[in-house]
Amino acid sequence: MSCAHPIEPAALANYWLAELPSSEESALEEHLMGCESCARELEQIAALAAGIRALARQGALKMVLTQEFLDRVAKQGLRIRQYAVSPGGSVQCTVTSRDDFLVSRLAADLRGVERLDLVLCDAAGAELQRFADIPFRPAEDAHVFLNYPVSIARQEPAHTLVMKLLSVTPNEERLVGKYTFNHTPS
Amino acid sequence: MENEEDLCRAFAPRIRLYGLRHLRDEQAAADLVQQVLLIMIESLRAGKVRDLDKLPSFVLGTCRMVVLESRRGSSRRERLLEKYLPRDWAVSPEPLAGLDRLAPCLRALAERERTVIMLTFYEEHSSDMVGRSLGLSNENVRVIRHRALGHLRKCITGAAK
Numbered sequence: 001m002s003c004a005h006p007i008e009p010a011a012l013a014n015y016w017l018a019e020l021p022s023s024e025e026s027a028l029e030e031h032l033m034g035c036e037s038c039a040r041e042l043e044q045i046a047a048l049a050a051g052i053r054a055l056a057r058q059g060a061l062k063m064v065l066t067q068e069f070l071d072r073v074a075k076q077g078l079r080i081r082q083y084a085v086s087p088g089g090s091v092q093c094t095v096t097s098r099d100d101f102l103v104s105r106l107a108a109d110l111r112g113v114e115r116l117d118l119v120l121c122d123a124a125g126a127e128l129q130r131f132a133d134i135p136f137r138p139a140e141d142a143h144v145f146l147n148y149p150v151s152i153a154r155q156e157p158a159h160t161l162v163m164k165l166l167s168v169t170p171n172e173e174r175l176v177g178k179y180t181f182n183h184t185p186s
Numbered sequence: 187m188e189n190e191e192d193l194c195r196a197f198a199p200r201i202r203l204y205g206l207r208h209l210r211d212e213q214a215a216a217d218l219v220q221q222v223l224l225i226m227i228e229s230l231r232a233g234k235v236r237d238l239d240k241l242p243s244f245v246l247g248t249c250r251m252v253v254l255e256s257r258r259g260s261s262r263r264e265r266l267l268e269k270y271l272p273r274d275w276a277v278s279p280e281p282l283a284g285l286d287r288l289a290p291c292l293r294a295l296a297e298r299e300r301t302v303i304m305l306t307f308y309e310e311h312s313s314d315m316v317g318r319s320l321g322l323s324n325e326n327v328r329v330i331r332h333r334a335l336g337h338l339r340k341c342i343t344g345a346a347k
Contacts, residue, residue, distance in 0.1 A: 009339075010332045016207060019312050032200060033249075034242035039200045046206055048338060049307040051288045056308045061292055064301050066319045072309060134297045137321040 003037040012042050016049070059101040062152070064118065064134045065145045070103060087165075087177030094186045095153040102148045108165050108177045110142040115168040116176070118144060123160035133168075158184045190230065194223050197245050204249045209256075210310060218256075222248045291341035299334035306331055 007028060014020050015028050032039050055061060057078065074080055079098055083091045084105040095102050110116065118131040136142055144165060161183060165176040201222045205215030225248050229235050235244050292300055305316045306327075313327035320327070 009335065010328075013331065013335055014328075017306065017310055017312055018207075029204065029246055030243065032203070033197075033246040036196065036200075039203060042203050043199060044339070045335075046203060048288070048335070048342075049310065052292070052304060052307040055289055055292065056304055060289060061300070061304070063304065064297055066301075066305065068319045069305055069308065131297045135301050135320040135322065 003035050005031075007031060007038045007041065009041065009045075012038075012045055016042065016045050057100075058151075059147055060149055060151065061147065062129075062149055063147055064131060065103070065147050067143065067145065070101070070145060073101065083181065085179040085181070087179070090180035090182060092182050092184065094184050095150050096186045097154070099150050102150050102153050104146045104148065104163060104179070104181065106144040106146070106163060106165060106177060106179050108142050108144060109140050110136050110138050110167075110176065111140050113138055113167045113176065116144075117166045117168050117173070118146060119164045119166060121162040121164060123162065125162065128161075153183070154185075156183060156185070158182075190227055193226070193230075193241070197226065197241075198223060201245065201249055204246070205253070208253050214256075218249065218252055221252050225252070287342050288338075291338050294341060295334055295337055298330055299337065302327055302330045303334045303338070 011020070011024075011028065015025060018025075020028065032042060057073070057076075059078075070080055070082070078100040080101040080103055081095060081099040082101075082103040082105055083093045084107065085091050086107045087109075106118075113136070115133050116136045118134050119127055120129040121127050131146075134144065136144060146163070161181045163179045163181065165179075167174040167176050198219050201219045202215045205218035206212065209215055209218065222245060226235075226241070226245055229244065235241055292303070295303065301320065302316055302322075305311060305319060306313075313324045313331065316322070316331075317324050317327045322330070
């Protein structure tokens, strides 16, 4: 069943996240309760949100996270193995069957940085993966948190992984910090 | 007049969504579905709602009332359950087609999009909270979120075809 006046997806997302003014929220709810088509659209957002939560709890994605996010998952009883490294530093690391999240915490001075890329390299310096234009706080004592999926890390043999933070402008790439992880299976 | 079962099937998913949105809990939303449907049936049988065009407004009003009541700790549920519905009655949400593609579709997003989506939907956080966490403005978060949701939907439904 289609709707003659379908609600915009952005408005549905705003509603789901409680970001609409109460008058708009009320009108939207009236429409949703009488409209099968728009209710199905909202159902899709709800299903997407549930799927994202499930993936997040599994720590299944190699991605940049925040301290606040990690604090929340820790409060929910999930176990986080975190390795904090300073620029130029290295760390011996591993992962166990009990860990839910494996997180690299990279310290950096990000003042004046406009775009920040995170690059994963092998021990010889060859680029393996690049996370372009990652979110960050442009502060002197900033940290970048990278979640490395435990399911992948548990399969890996002993090896060295080098992470580089690069400040990127149209003209150049400047190394902000280099961080070395010496992984050993548990 | 549509029969009661058809009306329950039509309204149950919408009541559940209302419950999830306001209570943020799947079990609480399932409880709300049962309570509101019971009140709806009771009211229809008692002739309190004669014009079916007004039923959506009645159901929405009932949702609001029951959520308020549940927050006050009172409930008519047990009495109504006994009267009208078998105890195993429930409505399951329809799964989103292609949801098994969610992980690769999330991987295909740009970094900022993926982080914003994850922080937003993990605990249904507002753009304000996500923005503060990432050093982005409200508006910026909303733009990134909207773009990311569009990419995700396209990726998932494209894969489902």
